[in-house]
Amino acid sequence: MQAIVISHNQENADWFTYILRKEGMAVAISKQIQRVIPTLQERPVDLILYSTHMDESVMATVEEIKKNSAAFVVLVVDQLTEDEHCDLLDAGADWVLTRPVSGRLLARYLRRILRRSTNIPVTVLPEITSSEVILNPAARTVRLPNQEAQRLTQLEFRLLYVLMTAPGYIFTTDELVERVWGYEGEGNRGLVRGLVRRLRRKIEPDSENPQYILNIPSHGYQFVYHT
Incomplete structure:
Protein backbone atom coordinates (compact mmCIF):
# COMPACT_ATOMS: atom_id res chain seq x y z
CA MET A 1 0.00 0.00 0.00
CA SER A 117 -8.23 -3.60 1.82
CA THR A 118 -9.97 -5.77 -0.74
CA ASN A 119 -9.23 -3.73 -3.85
CA ILE A 120 -8.49 -5.88 -6.88
CA PRO A 121 -5.40 -4.60 -8.74
CA VAL A 122 -6.59 -2.85 -11.88
CA THR A 123 -4.04 -4.81 -13.91
CA VAL A 124 -6.12 -7.98 -13.49
CA LEU A 125 -9.50 -6.42 -14.26
CA PRO A 126 -10.83 -7.29 -17.72
CA GLU A 127 -11.28 -4.69 -20.42
CA ILE A 128 -14.88 -3.51 -20.66
CA THR A 129 -16.25 -2.89 -24.13
CA SER A 130 -19.55 -1.57 -25.38
CA SER A 131 -20.26 -0.93 -29.03
CA GLU A 132 -18.50 2.42 -28.72
CA VAL A 133 -16.78 2.82 -25.34
CA ILE A 134 -13.69 0.79 -24.40
CA LEU A 135 -12.46 1.00 -20.80
CA ASN A 136 -8.94 -0.34 -20.19
CA PRO A 137 -8.34 -0.83 -16.44
CA ALA A 138 -4.66 -1.73 -16.81
CA ALA A 139 -3.88 1.54 -18.60
CA ARG A 140 -6.67 3.44 -16.84
CA THR A 141 -7.86 4.83 -20.16
CA VAL A 142 -11.12 5.11 -22.07
CA ARG A 143 -11.38 5.15 -25.86
CA LEU A 144 -14.19 6.07 -28.22
CA PRO A 145 -14.44 5.48 -31.99
CA ASN A 146 -11.96 7.50 -34.07
CA GLN A 147 -10.45 9.08 -30.96
CA GLU A 148 -7.23 8.73 -29.01
CA ALA A 149 -7.40 6.94 -25.67
CA GLN A 150 -8.07 9.34 -22.81
CA ARG A 151 -6.27 8.97 -19.51
CA LEU A 152 -8.59 8.84 -16.49
CA THR A 153 -7.91 9.95 -12.95
CA GLN A 154 -8.35 7.39 -10.17
CA LEU A 155 -11.82 8.67 -9.26
CA GLU A 156 -12.93 9.01 -12.89
CA PHE A 157 -11.89 5.41 -13.52
CA ARG A 158 -13.72 4.13 -10.43
CA LEU A 159 -16.91 5.93 -11.39
CA LEU A 160 -16.87 4.77 -15.01
CA TYR A 161 -16.02 1.20 -13.99
CA VAL A 162 -18.93 1.09 -11.53
CA LEU A 163 -21.37 2.45 -14.12
CA MET A 164 -20.18 0.33 -17.06
CA THR A 165 -20.26 -2.94 -15.13
CA ALA A 166 -23.97 -2.43 -14.44
CA PRO A 167 -25.36 -0.87 -17.64
CA GLY A 168 -28.89 0.43 -17.29
CA TYR A 169 -28.86 0.23 -13.49
CA ILE A 170 -29.69 3.54 -11.80
CA PHE A 171 -27.20 4.22 -9.02
CA THR A 172 -28.27 6.61 -6.30
CA THR A 173 -25.87 9.33 -5.21
CA ASP A 174 -25.24 7.54 -1.92
CA GLU A 175 -24.43 4.28 -3.72
CA LEU A 176 -21.89 6.02 -5.94
CA VAL A 177 -20.21 7.79 -3.04
CA GLU A 178 -19.90 4.48 -1.19
CA ARG A 179 -18.56 2.58 -4.22
CA VAL A 180 -16.26 5.27 -5.60
CA TRP A 181 -15.01 7.00 -2.46
CA GLY A 182 -15.53 4.11 -0.06
CA TYR A 183 -17.64 5.74 2.63
CA GLU A 184 -21.27 6.52 3.30
CA GLY A 185 -22.03 9.81 1.63
CA GLU A 186 -25.52 11.02 2.38
CA GLY A 187 -25.82 14.60 1.16
CA ASN A 188 -22.78 14.48 -1.14
CA ARG A 189 -24.63 15.20 -4.39
CA GLY A 190 -22.15 17.93 -5.27
CA LEU A 191 -19.27 15.47 -4.92
CA VAL A 192 -20.80 13.09 -7.46
CA ARG A 193 -22.09 15.82 -9.75
CA GLY A 194 -18.62 17.37 -10.08
CA LEU A 195 -17.00 14.03 -10.90
CA VAL A 196 -19.71 13.16 -13.44
CA ARG A 197 -19.20 16.54 -15.11
CA ARG A 198 -15.44 15.94 -15.48
CA LEU A 199 -15.97 12.42 -16.82
CA ARG A 200 -18.55 13.55 -19.36
CA ARG A 201 -16.06 16.03 -20.79
CA LYS A 202 -13.80 13.09 -21.61
CA ILE A 203 -16.27 10.60 -23.06
CA GLU A 204 -19.32 12.47 -24.32
CA PRO A 205 -19.37 13.96 -27.86
CA ASP A 206 -21.42 16.78 -26.31
CA SER A 207 -21.07 16.93 -22.54
CA GLU A 208 -24.12 19.19 -22.28
CA ASN A 209 -26.27 16.55 -24.02
CA PRO A 210 -24.85 13.26 -22.71
CA GLN A 211 -25.42 9.95 -24.48
CA TYR A 212 -23.67 7.54 -22.12
CA ILE A 213 -23.86 8.82 -18.53
CA LEU A 214 -27.42 9.89 -17.91
CA ASN A 215 -28.92 11.68 -14.94
CA ILE A 216 -32.30 10.25 -13.97
CA PRO A 217 -34.02 13.07 -12.04
CA SER A 218 -34.79 12.25 -8.38
CA HIS A 219 -33.12 8.84 -8.79
CA GLY A 220 -29.44 8.98 -9.77
CA TYR A 221 -27.14 8.08 -12.66
CA GLN A 222 -26.93 5.24 -15.17
CA PHE A 223 -24.66 4.19 -18.03
CA VAL A 224 -26.39 3.46 -21.34
CA TYR A 225 -24.90 1.17 -23.99
CA HIS A 226 -25.67 2.07 -27.61
CA THR A 227 -25.97 -0.84 -30.04
Whole structure:
Protein backbone atom coordinates (compact mmCIF):
# COMPACT_ATOMS: atom_id res chain seq x y z
CA MET A 1 0.00 0.00 0.00
CA GLN A 2 1.07 3.55 -0.77
CA ALA A 3 0.72 6.07 2.07
CA ILE A 4 1.51 9.72 2.64
CA VAL A 5 2.10 11.40 5.99
CA ILE A 6 1.35 15.12 6.29
CA SER A 7 2.65 16.94 9.35
CA HIS A 8 4.32 20.30 10.06
CA ASN A 9 6.30 18.63 12.83
CA GLN A 10 9.21 16.67 11.36
CA GLU A 11 9.70 14.59 14.50
CA ASN A 12 6.05 13.49 14.44
CA ALA A 13 6.22 12.82 10.70
CA ASP A 14 9.28 10.61 11.17
CA TRP A 15 7.57 8.69 13.98
CA PHE A 16 4.39 8.08 11.97
CA THR A 17 6.49 7.08 8.96
CA TYR A 18 8.44 4.56 11.01
CA ILE A 19 5.21 2.89 12.19
CA LEU A 20 3.65 2.80 8.71
CA ARG A 21 6.78 1.35 7.13
CA LYS A 22 7.04 -1.22 9.89
CA GLU A 23 3.54 -2.36 8.86
CA GLY A 24 4.71 -2.79 5.26
CA MET A 25 3.57 0.47 3.68
CA ALA A 26 5.54 2.61 1.24
CA VAL A 27 5.49 6.12 2.70
CA ALA A 28 6.04 9.64 1.41
CA ILE A 29 6.16 12.73 3.65
CA SER A 30 4.89 16.27 3.14
CA LYS A 31 4.53 19.32 5.37
CA GLN A 32 1.80 21.02 3.33
CA ILE A 33 -1.59 19.36 2.78
CA GLN A 34 -2.51 21.97 0.16
CA ARG A 35 0.46 20.86 -1.94
CA VAL A 36 -0.63 17.24 -1.72
CA ILE A 37 -4.32 17.57 -2.65
CA PRO A 38 -3.79 18.70 -6.30
CA THR A 39 -1.56 15.65 -6.94
CA LEU A 40 -3.93 12.98 -5.61
CA GLN A 41 -5.86 12.31 -8.81
CA GLU A 42 -2.79 11.62 -10.94
CA ARG A 43 -0.66 10.10 -8.17
CA PRO A 44 -3.18 8.20 -6.03
CA VAL A 45 -2.33 6.74 -2.64
CA ASP A 46 -4.11 4.19 -0.47
CA LEU A 47 -3.82 5.98 2.87
CA ILE A 48 -3.42 9.58 4.01
CA LEU A 49 -2.33 10.23 7.59
CA TYR A 50 -2.84 13.91 8.37
CA SER A 51 -1.51 15.22 11.69
CA THR A 52 -2.74 18.72 12.45
CA HIS A 53 -4.20 21.07 15.03
CA MET A 54 -7.98 21.18 15.17
CA ASP A 55 -9.44 24.37 13.71
CA GLU A 56 -12.20 25.49 11.35
CA SER A 57 -10.21 24.58 8.23
CA VAL A 58 -9.76 20.88 9.00
CA MET A 59 -13.25 19.76 8.01
CA ALA A 60 -13.06 21.65 4.70
CA THR A 61 -9.65 20.08 4.07
CA VAL A 62 -11.03 16.57 4.61
CA GLU A 63 -13.87 17.30 2.19
CA GLU A 64 -11.36 18.55 -0.39
CA ILE A 65 -9.27 15.39 0.01
CA LYS A 66 -12.34 13.23 -0.60
CA LYS A 67 -13.20 15.18 -3.74
CA ASN A 68 -9.82 14.21 -5.17
CA SER A 69 -9.06 10.80 -3.70
CA ALA A 70 -10.54 7.50 -2.58
CA ALA A 71 -7.74 7.05 -0.04
CA PHE A 72 -8.35 5.93 3.53
CA VAL A 73 -8.02 9.10 5.65
CA VAL A 74 -6.65 8.97 9.21
CA LEU A 75 -6.65 12.24 11.15
CA VAL A 76 -4.48 12.84 14.21
CA VAL A 77 -5.61 15.93 16.12
CA ASP A 78 -5.68 17.49 19.57
CA GLN A 79 -8.55 16.89 21.93
CA LEU A 80 -11.89 17.68 20.30
CA THR A 81 -15.55 17.71 21.16
CA GLU A 82 -17.94 14.93 20.27
CA ASP A 83 -19.65 17.23 17.75
CA GLU A 84 -16.31 17.99 16.07
CA HIS A 85 -15.49 14.28 15.94
CA CYS A 86 -18.84 13.52 14.29
CA ASP A 87 -18.42 16.40 11.83
CA LEU A 88 -15.02 15.09 10.72
CA LEU A 89 -16.44 11.61 10.16
CA ASP A 90 -19.34 13.09 8.20
CA ALA A 91 -16.85 15.06 6.08
CA GLY A 92 -15.18 11.81 5.05
CA ALA A 93 -12.48 11.01 7.60
CA ASP A 94 -12.28 7.26 8.17
CA TRP A 95 -10.61 7.41 11.57
CA VAL A 96 -9.99 10.33 13.92
CA LEU A 97 -7.32 9.77 16.57
CA THR A 98 -6.50 12.22 19.36
CA ARG A 99 -3.10 12.94 20.83
CA PRO A 100 -1.24 11.42 22.47
CA VAL A 101 -1.40 8.48 20.05
CA SER A 102 -0.02 5.15 21.14
CA GLY A 103 2.30 3.63 18.54
CA ARG A 104 0.97 0.22 19.44
CA LEU A 105 -2.62 1.37 18.95
CA LEU A 106 -1.83 3.06 15.63
CA ALA A 107 -0.17 -0.13 14.40
CA ARG A 108 -3.34 -2.09 15.22
CA TYR A 109 -5.46 0.40 13.27
CA LEU A 110 -3.13 0.07 10.29
CA ARG A 111 -3.36 -3.72 10.37
CA ARG A 112 -7.14 -3.43 10.23
CA ILE A 113 -6.80 -1.24 7.14
CA LEU A 114 -4.57 -3.83 5.50
CA ARG A 115 -7.03 -6.61 6.31
CA ARG A 116 -9.98 -4.59 5.04
CA SER A 117 -8.23 -3.60 1.82
CA THR A 118 -9.97 -5.77 -0.74
CA ASN A 119 -9.23 -3.73 -3.85
CA ILE A 120 -8.49 -5.88 -6.88
CA PRO A 121 -5.40 -4.60 -8.74
CA VAL A 122 -6.59 -2.85 -11.88
CA THR A 123 -4.04 -4.81 -13.91
CA VAL A 124 -6.12 -7.98 -13.49
CA LEU A 125 -9.50 -6.42 -14.26
CA PRO A 126 -10.83 -7.29 -17.72
CA GLU A 127 -11.28 -4.69 -20.42
CA ILE A 128 -14.88 -3.51 -20.66
CA THR A 129 -16.25 -2.89 -24.13
CA SER A 130 -19.55 -1.57 -25.38
CA SER A 131 -20.26 -0.93 -29.03
CA GLU A 132 -18.50 2.42 -28.72
CA VAL A 133 -16.78 2.82 -25.34
CA ILE A 134 -13.69 0.79 -24.40
CA LEU A 135 -12.46 1.00 -20.80
CA ASN A 136 -8.94 -0.34 -20.19
CA PRO A 137 -8.34 -0.83 -16.44
CA ALA A 138 -4.66 -1.73 -16.81
CA ALA A 139 -3.88 1.54 -18.60
CA ARG A 140 -6.67 3.44 -16.84
CA THR A 141 -7.86 4.83 -20.16
CA VAL A 142 -11.12 5.11 -22.07
CA ARG A 143 -11.38 5.15 -25.86
CA LEU A 144 -14.19 6.07 -28.22
CA PRO A 145 -14.44 5.48 -31.99
CA ASN A 146 -11.96 7.50 -34.07
CA GLN A 147 -10.45 9.08 -30.96
CA GLU A 148 -7.23 8.73 -29.01
CA ALA A 149 -7.40 6.94 -25.67
CA GLN A 150 -8.07 9.34 -22.81
CA ARG A 151 -6.27 8.97 -19.51
CA LEU A 152 -8.59 8.84 -16.49
CA THR A 153 -7.91 9.95 -12.95
CA GLN A 154 -8.35 7.39 -10.17
CA LEU A 155 -11.82 8.67 -9.26
CA GLU A 156 -12.93 9.01 -12.89
CA PHE A 157 -11.89 5.41 -13.52
CA ARG A 158 -13.72 4.13 -10.43
CA LEU A 159 -16.91 5.93 -11.39
CA LEU A 160 -16.87 4.77 -15.01
CA TYR A 161 -16.02 1.20 -13.99
CA VAL A 162 -18.93 1.09 -11.53
CA LEU A 163 -21.37 2.45 -14.12
CA MET A 164 -20.18 0.33 -17.06
CA THR A 165 -20.26 -2.94 -15.13
CA ALA A 166 -23.97 -2.43 -14.44
CA PRO A 167 -25.36 -0.87 -17.64
CA GLY A 168 -28.89 0.43 -17.29
CA TYR A 169 -28.86 0.23 -13.49
CA ILE A 170 -29.69 3.54 -11.80
CA PHE A 171 -27.20 4.22 -9.02
CA THR A 172 -28.27 6.61 -6.30
CA THR A 173 -25.87 9.33 -5.21
CA ASP A 174 -25.24 7.54 -1.92
CA GLU A 175 -24.43 4.28 -3.72
CA LEU A 176 -21.89 6.02 -5.94
CA VAL A 177 -20.21 7.79 -3.04
CA GLU A 178 -19.90 4.48 -1.19
CA ARG A 179 -18.56 2.58 -4.22
CA VAL A 180 -16.26 5.27 -5.60
CA TRP A 181 -15.01 7.00 -2.46
CA GLY A 182 -15.53 4.11 -0.06
CA TYR A 183 -17.64 5.74 2.63
CA GLU A 184 -21.27 6.52 3.30
CA GLY A 185 -22.03 9.81 1.63
CA GLU A 186 -25.52 11.02 2.38
CA GLY A 187 -25.82 14.60 1.16
CA ASN A 188 -22.78 14.48 -1.14
CA ARG A 189 -24.63 15.20 -4.39
CA GLY A 190 -22.15 17.93 -5.27
CA LEU A 191 -19.27 15.47 -4.92
CA VAL A 192 -20.80 13.09 -7.46
CA ARG A 193 -22.09 15.82 -9.75
CA GLY A 194 -18.62 17.37 -10.08
CA LEU A 195 -17.00 14.03 -10.90
CA VAL A 196 -19.71 13.16 -13.44
CA ARG A 197 -19.20 16.54 -15.11
CA ARG A 198 -15.44 15.94 -15.48
CA LEU A 199 -15.97 12.42 -16.82
CA ARG A 200 -18.55 13.55 -19.36
CA ARG A 201 -16.06 16.03 -20.79
CA LYS A 202 -13.80 13.09 -21.61
CA ILE A 203 -16.27 10.60 -23.06
CA GLU A 204 -19.32 12.47 -24.32
CA PRO A 205 -19.37 13.96 -27.86
CA ASP A 206 -21.42 16.78 -26.31
CA SER A 207 -21.07 16.93 -22.54
CA GLU A 208 -24.12 19.19 -22.28
CA ASN A 209 -26.27 16.55 -24.02
CA PRO A 210 -24.85 13.26 -22.71
CA GLN A 211 -25.42 9.95 -24.48
CA TYR A 212 -23.67 7.54 -22.12
CA ILE A 213 -23.86 8.82 -18.53
CA LEU A 214 -27.42 9.89 -17.91
CA ASN A 215 -28.92 11.68 -14.94
CA ILE A 216 -32.30 10.25 -13.97
CA PRO A 217 -34.02 13.07 -12.04
CA SER A 218 -34.79 12.25 -8.38
CA HIS A 219 -33.12 8.84 -8.79
CA GLY A 220 -29.44 8.98 -9.77
CA TYR A 221 -27.14 8.08 -12.66
CA GLN A 222 -26.93 5.24 -15.17
CA PHE A 223 -24.66 4.19 -18.03
CA VAL A 224 -26.39 3.46 -21.34
CA TYR A 225 -24.90 1.17 -23.99
CA HIS A 226 -25.67 2.07 -27.61
CA THR A 227 -25.97 -0.84 -30.04
